[in-house]
Amino acid sequence: MVDVILGLQWGDEGKGKIVDYFAKDYDVIARFQGGPNAGHTLYKDGKKLVLHQIPSGIFHEGKINIIGNGVVLDPITLKKECEKVAEFGIDLKKNLFISERTNIIIPTHRALDKASEQAKGKSKIGSTLKGIGPAYMDKTGRNALRVGDLLQDNFQELYEQLRQKHQVMINTYHFTEDISGDEKEFFEAVDFLKELNIVNGEYFINKLLQEGKKILAEGAQGSMLDIDFGTFPFVTSSNTISAGVCSGLGIAPQHIKEVIGITKAYCTRVGSGPFPTELENADGQKLRDVGNEYGATTGRPRRCGWIDLVALNFACMINGVTKIVMTKADVLDSFEELQVCTAYSKEGKELTEIPLRLDLDHYVPVLEKFEGWNTDITKVKDFAALPEKAKSYIAFINNYLGVNVDFISNGPERDQLIVV
Template identity: 70%
Template sequence: MVDVILGLQWGDEGKGKIVDYFAKDYDVIARFQGGPNAGHTLYVNGEKVVLHQIPSGVFHKGKLNIIGNGVVLDPVTLKKECDRVTAFGVNLQENLFIAERTHIILPTHRALDKAAEISKGNEKIGSTLKGIGPTYMDKTGRNGLRVGDLLDENFSTLYGKLKAKHLQLLNNYRTKEDGSIVEGDFVNEAELEAWEKEFFAAVEFLKSLNIVNGEYFINKQLAAGKQVLAEGAQGSMLDIDFGTFPFVTSSNTISAGVCSGLGIAPQKIRDVIGITKAYCTRVGSGPFPTELHDETGEKLRQIGGEFGATTGRPRRCGWMDLVALNFACLINGVTKIVMTKADVLDDFSELDLCVAYTIGGKETKEIPFRFDREEVAPVYNTFKGWNVTSSAITSHEALPQTMKDYVAFIDNYLGVKVAYVSNGPGRDQIIAL
């Protein structure tokens, strides 16, 4: 069977650690969507490692890890990541597999991403400029190149054809409707040539890895009785269909994406494990009803180390949003929840939980069609903080009653149990409730 781990907020929920924690109970760990804009942070032998594309089970001996067809893959990022992982003694020839239908991020995809963001001016969506969006656009436009194409003797021709299309699009971005030139730090020829040199070197490395027919590979594992853990990237509120559009990512980050991103049938999915922080964060632009623009928000940022694992950008911080969380549980079919970073709230005497929105003078517990077209005000319930050092606690019984009350309210509101609380970055800092 397949169990799924995915984020329930705007990403950065701590999925990497949680996948790493559960990986020991599975035979195969599979990434089903997203690209190098994801940053899953692990601590291996006390050393911080951020994985962008390789599944987070890679450090577990004897486990198979597959990058599924729903992912968009940057060969350059992958090579750097593989070099980092092998330095820990991991044999990727034994435990890393890549689906041949996985789409490839080209240097010109990165250039298009940068140009598109510059052209938006003050309406930027906060892209990580990794080429994710343009690659998914080529996928849906049926123009993209896939990992299997790397093995085709005509790959250079295929690459040149797509590059020519991209260069024409770049020229279009430079010119406004009135004929004037868009000002901005567009990619120049020298920069693009440097990207290409690095790209083709990484492509040769990628061809040396295990490229497989992903859907047959994973279904053979299931037929043999193997247990699969599907790992999502970003978060449910960034889903291309159900997130805070247009401030979203380019893929389906929800559980439905597992089937199309790996090639498995829906009835193969058993548990959907949703990850949420004990509070809320968001990177980049977009709606965030519970965002705090005060000392409390800054305190959350500093204690929680809320800076992007991929971009380094300061994350916007606020209280947990149960309206959005309930929506995420609904569309994902969440069966259990892991609440991370509970220890970040140790020093707060009072905690707020958003239980409803006020929109147009009316109270609602439903997500609006477009957050950015509404004045959304959060309605809070206030709870006492626990004011103890929870990172040292190792059992449910030892948790302070105020934390138990906080968790119990979330359980009752969502109708889904918080089954685990993570109370620190370490592998062993997680408590089953």
């Protein structure tokens, strides 16, 4: 049995804490897509740790953590992350497994990413410059190096072939950044990676399924950044939705049971791209400051706005969401008035479906107003104790989506989660 946890917005929904909370009920936690552009924030022994590639179940003793073939893996980032995790006394050689089909990011991928983004000028998509896009391009172009290749005797030769191919492309951008230091660090990280558990991922995970193990598939980024269904072209390079679990881990669709979708109580977005409910005013700045809306990976300030139920309904539909977790509900505690987007207006006509290109026309959000609850909810332990106005806000969302909010996060700590 496989349950899925994924983001329903543009990423940054607080997946790390939620996966960490649920992990105790599962035997296996598996990342199925994305790369080091993901930043899942956890708190362990009062210390903050941001995981970029390691699954968020790593701190649970006896759990198996898998990096699936749908991920693009940066050995340098992984090595640094493993060293930080090891400081907490975690033996990664016991509970971290990496699929041999996982594609790897090499230093010229990052150089290509930077060169390409700079060349776009005002048309930048807001890449994190981690080499994710170029790595996925090599995957679909059938040029990629995979984790299993690291164990081949001719890996150095394979690496040089790919590096030279990249260099020709980099030269066309007149990009001259020296990456020799990155290469030294890369090969040190490759030696480290080879010491970890590299497995035939799809056989490994299907054997666990046959043994009756409970698996939690962990997504990165968010549904509205999906390469097919997100706000194209301002999207990531992988399938962030539940369908990506099958291709990203090598499991059949009938194994998937629950799809747990995570949404903030409002909306945020990092980088460029359409954002109908964005607030470029005092309310937007208040959401950013109270919610500490700065990227876990990049530190970039996030764009903030009211919750968008048109986009959320779309995300629930394409994912087959069965349960919703609402995070950061406490950020709304001090607002006198809240607003909820129920449709988009274009030239006087209301729409409740996501168009092909949200960025090509001016879509104005149709907003419904709610009174704020003006109460600190961070210490609330059960749903009945929430202010009535908070319950009304959630009930409206439930009714619109046809899927219920079953969990409400009211603070960053692991125990600040209300079960509805």
